[in-house]
Structure formats: C-alpha cells, structure tokens
Amino acid sequence: MEEAARSRLFSPLEAGNLSLRQRTWVPAMVPWRATDDGFVTDEVIEWYTRFAAGRPGAIVVEATGIRDVPSGPLLRIGHDRFVPGLRRLTAAVREASGGCTKLFVQLIDFLAIRRRPPRTKFLQQYLRITDAHRRALGVHGLVDAEVRTRLAALDDVELARILSPQELQSLHFGYRERVTDMELPHIRELPAVLPPLFADSALRAKAADFDGVELHYAHAYTMASFLSRTNTREDGYGGAREQRVRLPLEVLAAVRARVGPDYVVGCRYLADECIDGGSSVDEAMFFGVEFARATMDFISTSRGGKFDDAKQPNVGAAAYPYTGPSGYECMPQYISERGPFGRNTEPTAQIRRAIRQAGFNTPIVCTGGVHNFEMAERLLTDETCDIVGAARQSLADPDWFLKLSRGEGRAVRTCTYSNYCEALDQKHKPVTCQLWDREGLDAPGVALTADGKRRLTAPPRQASGEDSQPPSAILQRAANQPGRDR
Ligand SMILES: Cc1cc2nc3c(=O)[nH]c(=O)nc-3n(C[C@H](O)[C@H](O)[C@H](O)COP(=O)(O)O)c2cc1C
Ligand code: SF4
Numbered sequence: 191m192e193e194a195a196r197s198r199l200f201s202p203l204e205a206g207n208l209s210l211r212q213r214t215w216v217p218a219m220v221p222w223r224a225t226d227d228g229f230v231t232d233e234v235i236e237w238y239t240r241f242a243a244g245r246p247g248a249i250v251v252e253a254t255g256i257r258d259v260p261s262g263p264l265l266r267i268g269h270d271r272f273v274p275g276l277r278r279l280t281a282a283v284r285e286a287s288g289g290c291t292k293l294f295v296q297l298i299d300f301l302a303i304r305r306r307p308p309r310t311k312f313l314q315q316y317l318r319i320t321d322a323h324r325r326a327l328g329v330h331g332l333v334d335a336e337v338r339t340r341l342a343a344l345d346d347v348e349l350a351r352i353l354s355p356q357e358l359q360s361l362h363f364g365y366r367e368r369v370t371d372m373e374l375p376h377i378r379e380l381p382a383v384l385p386p387l388f389a390d391s392a393l394r395a396k397a398a399d400f401d402g403v404e405l406h407y408a409h410a411y412t413m414a415s416f417l418s419r420t421n422t423r424e425d426g427y428g429g430a431r432e433q434r435v436r437l438p439l440e441v442l443a444a445v446r447a448r449v450g451p452d453y454v455v456g457c458r459y460l461a462d463e464c465i466d467g468g469s470s471v472d473e474a475m476f477f478g479v480e481f482a483r484a485t486m487d488f489i490s491t492s493r494g495g496k497f498d499d500a501k502q503p504n505v506g507a508a509a510y511p512y513t514g515p516s517g518y519e520c521m522p523q524y525i526s527e528r529g530p531f532g533r534n535t536e537p538t539a540q541i542r543r544a545i546r547q548a549g550f551n552t553p554i555v556c557t558g559g560v561h562n563f564e565m566a567e568r569l570l571t572d573e574t575c576d577i578v579g580a581a582r583q584s585l586a587d588p589d590w591f592l593k594l595s596r597g598e599g600r601a602v603r604t605c606t607y608s609n610y611c612e613a614l615d616q617k618h619k620p621v622t623c624q625l626w627d628r629e630g631l632d633a634p635g636v637a638l639t640a641d642g643k644r645r646l647t648a649p650p651r652q653a654s655g656e657d658s659q660p661p662s663a664i665l666q667r668a669a670n671q672p673g674r675d676r
Pocket of ligand 2: 582583585586604605606607608609610611612622623624625
C-alpha cells in the first residue's frame with residue numbers, strides 16, 4: 191500500500207487540458223452492446239460503470255461512429271439524437287467512479303467492407319464487367335451476361351489471370367473500400383467531408399458531458415489509412431509523410447475550432463503499422479511531433495491491426511483486421527515466444543523522446559500487455575510514457591487498479607491473454623472474459639447474454655464496499671434520467 195502511495199502510477203497528472211487523478215487508463219474496447227441503431231443501452235452503461243468502479247484515471251469509450259449511417263450494434267454519435275443516451279452514460283460513469291475517472295469517447299470513421307462472397311455470386315452479381323475482361327477473354331462485343339458465364343467456367347488459375355488484383359482481392363476476401371479508390375467520388379471527397387463530421391461529433395461529445403474525445407487514427411480505419419505509407423493518393427493527401435499527416439491535422443484543427451481551446455482532444459495512432467511496406471516508428475515519431483505541435487492533449491499508441499495482412503475469411507464472413515501478423519502485434523496472445531508483453535514499449539519511448547526533444551510535453555499513453563504493478567510502474571519510471579493503458583487486464587479484473595492502489599495486488603485476477611474476448615469481438619458477440627463469465631449466473635440481478643450462458647460484467651468486488659455501489663442502483667438512477675434510448 192505504501193509502495194502504491196509513493197508510486198508514479200497512482201500520482202496525478204496535469205498537462206495542458208488533461209488532468210488525471212492517477213496515470214491509469216482503460217483504452218477503448220468495443221463490447222457489442224449498443225442497439226442495432228447505435229444507441230446506448232443498459233448493457234452499455236453496465237459495461238462502463240463496471241470499469242468505473244475500479245476508479246482508473248481515465249476510461250475511453252469504444253470506437254463510436256461519426257456518421258449517421260447504419261453500422262450494427264456499435265455506438266454512434268453522428269446525430270444529435272444520440273446525445274441524450276450518451277449523457278446518461280457519462281452521468282452513470284461519473285457516479286460509479288465517485289468522480290475519480292475521466293471519460294473520453296473514441297471517434298471513428300471507417301469505410302465499407304463486405305463479407306467474402308461465394309464465387310458464383312461474385313461473378314454473377316457483384317463483379318462489374320468491363321472491356322478489360324472482354325479483352326482478356328478475347329470476346330469483344332459479348333454482352334455482360336455472357337461474359338459472366340465465360341468467367342464462371344474458368345478454373346481459379348485462369349480467372350486470376352483475367353481479374354484485376356483488386357477484383358481478385360474482393361473475390362477472395364470480400365469487397366473493401368480503400369482511401370486510394372480515387373475513382374469513387376465519396377472517397378475522393380474524404381478530405382473535405384471528414385473534418386466537419388469529426389468536429390460535429392466532438393461537439394456532441396462535449397454536449398453529452400464527456401471529458402474529451404480521442405480521435406481514432408489507429409488500426410484499419412480511415413484516418414490510419416491516410417497516415418499509412420500505403421496511401422498513394424495524388425491529391426496532396428498521400429505520398430510523402432507531410433502529405434499523409436495533412437488530413438489528420440485538418441481534422442484536429444476542425445475539432446479544436448468547434449470544441450474550443452480548453453476541451454481535451456487527443457488521438458490514438460500506430461507506433462508501427464507492422465505490415466510490409468507500412469509506416470514504421472520513424473514515421474510515427476514524425477507524426478507524433480506534428481500532433482503535439484498541433485495541440486493534441488494526449489497521444490495514445492497502439493500497433494498493427496491492419497486489413498492488409500488479415501487472414502482470408504470464410505465465405506459469408508468479413509475480413510477481421512486482428513487475424514494476421516499485424517493483428518497479432520495489436521492484441522498478441524500468450525502463445526508468443528515473447529509473450530504479449532512490452533511489444534509497444536520501445537517504439538512508444540522513441541515517439542515520446544522525439545516529442546520531448548521537439549519541446550512539447552504532450553502526455554503519452556502506452557498500452558499492450560500490461561498486467562502487473564511492476565510493469566506499469568517501470569513504464570513510467572523508464573520514461574516510456576506518462577500514462578499506462580491496460581485493455582484486456584482491465585477486462586479480466588476491472589478492479590485491478592483499485593486493488594493495486596490498496597496494496598491488494600495478490601487479489602488481482604490476472605489476464606491469461608487467451609484472446610477469448612477478441613474472438614467474441616470478431617464474431618460481433620457481446621464481449622466478456624472467460625475468467626468470470628460463468629461465475630454466479632443465478633445470483634440476483636445478474637445480466638446475462640441472450641442465451642443465458644454468460645454474465646455480461648465481472649462479479650462485484652468482495653470488499654469493504656465503502657466505494658462500490660451495486661450497478662443495479664446506478665442503473666436505476668440512470669434509467670430515471672431523461673434521454674433513455676430504450
Ligand atoms: C474486445 C476488444 C475490443 C477492442 N476495441 C478497440 C477499439 O474500439 N478501439 C481501439 O483503439 N482499440 C480497441 N481494442 C484494442 C485495445 O484497446 C488494446 O490496444 C489491445 O487490446 C492491446 O492492449 P492490451 O494488451 O492491454 O489488451 C480492443 C481490444 C479488445 C480485446
Ligand atoms: S478473455 Fe482471456 S484475454 Fe480476454 S480479458 Fe479474459 S483472460 Fe484476458
């Protein structure tokens with residue numbers, strides 16, 4: 191307990207707009223609990239209030255869509271109608287943490303991705319027949335339907351010779367839009383469209399009483415694709431690193447202009463893309479300095495998680511960016527020789543050093559495999575980062591920071607990095623942890639998955655109770671607030 195009291199981990203942080211009671215951080219994790227229309231549910235509130243009961247310095251709410259378009263049970267913030275539900279969420283988290291935890295929301299834009307189609311359906315319906323196909327088949331003048339029939343009769347090797355690389359990719363992996371698809375008007379216009387979309391959403395986050403926003407510039411999504419070395423756009427937003435960082439900076443400027451100079455605006459981006467031909471830590475150092483110069487209030491690093499090297503999905507399933515080698519770097523499993531530990535440490539330290547050398551004191555959040563006090567504390571004393579993020583460990587034991595701060599480290603339920611939770615995410619099923627989701631299923635008031643087989647949040651901490659309120663009491667009060675979404 192004394193060690194914890196003296197530690198960096200449990201010391202406050204004040205830097206620019208960011209003020210935390212301790213340097214502990216629960217990064218964004220999508221739990222698949224929103225309604226199909228993207229509204230906050232009681233299950234969303236229970237998920238976040240359960241983390242809040244452990245009183246981390248900050249929680250980042252899952253990737254939340256900035257567009258007003260259907261996107262399944264993922265939270266959305268692309269219209270004012272989402273604000274009342276989100277406000278119910280912020281109020282409940284504030285109450286559950288006793289006001290100790292800052293709550294940020296991660297703002298995301300993503301491009302279209304479709305499931306891998308059956309071969310016949312792809313050739314009969316999805317493929318757009320062009321003269322390139324007629325030329326390759328040597329059938330000038332044939333109507334589309336006959337070209338399709340000819341293509342369907344080919345074996346895989348012959349077909350691969352006729353389809354373009356991108357068509358072949360759509361056949362084998364499912365169609366996916368890229369920021370380089372300049373023939374598509376809505377992709378061409380992204381640099382004009384995205385800054386106001388992010389800015390409007392950030393203003394809604396402020397109206398919903400979030401303490402700040404995290405711009406999602408990481409993994410497989412639109413903004414990360416602009417930063418990527420694979421971005422070859424020729425409109426001034428691709429190519430050289432100065433051009434690739436342009437849109438992320440323009441988004442930040444638009445957000446800043448909308449929410450004002452005092453509101454917390456940070457971002458999450460990749461210390462290393464971990465793909466062939468992708469951006470490495472040298473470029474991430476450059477981006478980090480540019481973000482700091484442009485008044486980002488915090489910078490949180492991740493790594494990998496790209497579509498570029500994702501495994502081929504089964505027919506009928508969509509590619510998942512955490513299945514290939516870069517996905518492994520993002521959320522490594524215990525089977526790794528090096529374990530899932532510390533992979534993001536050195537690149538993050540390099541980024542932080544570059545930012546400090548450029549004269550900025552922007553706080554840096556490092557995440558990846560952190561699961562005990564010594565490791566977390568070392569990241570701070572080694573000056574790898576200023577704040578320590580732990581995603582899966584916080585899911586395995588949402589009270590773990592609280593336990594550590596009270597010298598109850600032995601009572602922590604340690605994550606085994608089995609990636610059972612990640613597999614649920616991949617299947618778009620409610621995310622739970624295998625260390626607790628079968629415990630006490632028949633206890634009164636326990637919320638279960640639709641099949642009744644898993645509890646949705648970790649069992650309550652067995653403790654003095656001085657600081658923990660039953661989630662049901664918080665939910666009841668949240669339910670009585672205006673703005674219930676369902
Ligand atoms: C179920 C699940 C959902 C996740 N969703 C997000 C997300 O919405 N946004 C994000 O930036 N990272 C997301 N991540 C990645 C984590 O924030 C974190 O970077 C990763 O799990 C590695 O950290 P860890 O070793 O502490 O778990 C998710 C991870 C998991 C396990
Ligand atoms: S399911 Fe496995 S990887 Fe996920 S939080 Fe639990 S123990 Fe950790």
